[in-house]
Amino acid sequence: MSANKTASSNRGAADASKPNGRLLAYCLNHAQVVVSSLGKLYRTPVSTLMTVAVIGIALAFPTGLYVLLKNMQVVSGGWDGATQISLFASMDVSDERAAELGQELRQMPEIDKLHVLTRNEAMQEFQALSGFGEALEALENNPLPAVLIIHPDKAHSAPAQIELLTQKLRAIPEIELAQLDMQWVERLYTMMEIGERGILVIAVLLALAVLLTVGNTIRLDIQGRRDEIVIIKLIGATDAFIRRPFLYTGLWYGVLGGAIAWVMVVASLGVLSDPVQRLAGLYGSSFSLSSLGLGTGTALLAVSILLGLTGSWIAVSRHLHQIEPT
Numbered sequence: 001m002s003a004n005k006t007a008s009s010n011r012g013a014a015d016a017s018k019p020n021g022r023l024l025a026y027c028l029n030h031a032q033v034v035v036s037s038l039g040k041l042y043r044t045p046v047s048t049l050m051t052v053a054v055i056g057i058a059l060a061f062p063t064g065l066y067v068l069l070k071n072m073q074v075v076s077g078g079w080d081g082a083t084q085i086s087l088f089a090s091m092d093v094s095d096e097r098a099a100e101l102g103q104e105l106r107q108m109p110e111i112d113k114l115h116v117l118t119r120n121e122a123m124q125e126f127q128a129l130s131g132f133g134e135a136l137e138a139l140e141n142n143p144l145p146a147v148l149i150i151h152p153d154k155a156h157s158a159p160a161q162i163e164l165l166t167q168k169l170r171a172i173p174e175i176e177l178a179q180l181d182m183q184w185v186e187r188l189y190t191m192m193e194i195g196e197r198g199i200l201v202i203a204v205l206l207a208l209a210v211l212l213t214v215g216n217t218i219r220l221d222i223q224g225r226r227d228e229i230v231i232i233k234l235i236g237a238t239d240a241f242i243r244r245p246f247l248y249t250g251l252w253y254g255v256l257g258g259a260i261a262w263v264m265v266v267a268s269l270g271v272l273s274d275p276v277q278r279l280a281g282l283y284g285s286s287f288s289l290s291s292l293g294l295g296t297g298t299a300l301l302a303v304s305i306l307l308g309l310t311g312s313w314i315a316v317s318r319h320l321h322q323i324e325p326t
Contacts, residue, residue: 033248036245038252041249041256047217051257052256052260054209054257055213055254055257055260055304055307056258056260057260057261057264058213058261059210060268062199062206063292065195065199065202066199066203067265067296069195070290074290084151084152084180085149085162086147086148087147087148087172087179088145088178088179089147089176090175093145095118097174098116098148102114102116105150105169110161111151112152113151114149117148117149119146120142123142150169158189162180207303207307210257211307211311214253214311215311218316219318222320222323230324233323233325239320243320246312246320247312247313249312250311252308253308254304254306254308257308258302258303258305259301261300262292266291269292273288276288277289
């Protein structure tokens with residue numbers, strides 16, 4: 001009775017260990033294929049380097065443009081602060097009422113800074129800038145109204161928001177005229193939008209080029225191992241087993257290509273950094289070119305791996321079923 005119990009417990013332990021054994025074997029097989037596929041690429045360095053270089057260049061170009069566009073947006077963020085709205089009060093509005101109006105407008109969240117020019121200050125500024133100082137002194141009365149100069153808050157510096165703020169200010173009864181030069185702001189944002197869409201189009205086209213490059217490379221690899229695949233199928237190997245090394249080869253192409261693209265972008269930005277910093281210094285700015293961040297670099301590597309896997313999957317799915325034992 002005791003022997004039967006012992007045998008039964010041993011059989012139960014063996015049955016319980018079978019799933020773990022299968023999982024371990026499955027993981028070991030995957031690890032072996034990962035290493036062997038990398039070793040295969042290592043044994044053909046020239047063709048591997050050519051393939052990953054093409055992938056790296058194709059991915060580095062849109063990534064570099066994207067980083068440069070982000071740097072331009074940082075610079076334009078400083079330019080947004082130069083946008084101002086000039087409010088010309090009615091002639092019957094006194095300097096005291098203009099100052100009170102300025103205090104009221106400073107409470108608006110859309111306004112960052114507000115400066116009030118009294119009628120005398122407006123006249124003095126106009127005399128200094130116009131070059132008609134002596135002629136203006138001959139006037140008996142000051143023809144200029146008080147002026148409120150408003151700088152919108154950066155959080156409300158989009159063209160649509162500034163236009164909405166201007167319309168709101170025009171509705172104030174004491175304001176005769178609200179003047180805003182929006183042309184350069186609208187042009188700036190339009191150019192940024194065109195740049196973003198252009199980079200997206202380039203990225204999509206080059207991503208297709210990466211897919212074609214990886215797919216064609218895997219296709220040639222499949223054709224070169226045709227006899228091996230036939231033999232493996234004859235002894236009962238499944239398509240998943242045969243597909244596995246090609247997929248991991250595509251994965252390694254993605255990893256190596258993404259790493260090369262990362263290095264290319266960082267190196268290119270490093271070359272441009274000093275000249276850009278010197279140019280910014282000539283304009284009295286402390287701007288420095290931002291490099292490829294960890295988040296963007298990780299996204300670049302992930303996209304490269306995804307393209308490598310997708311390209312290899314397409315090539316294997318298309319060509320593997322064409323190879324059958326006869």
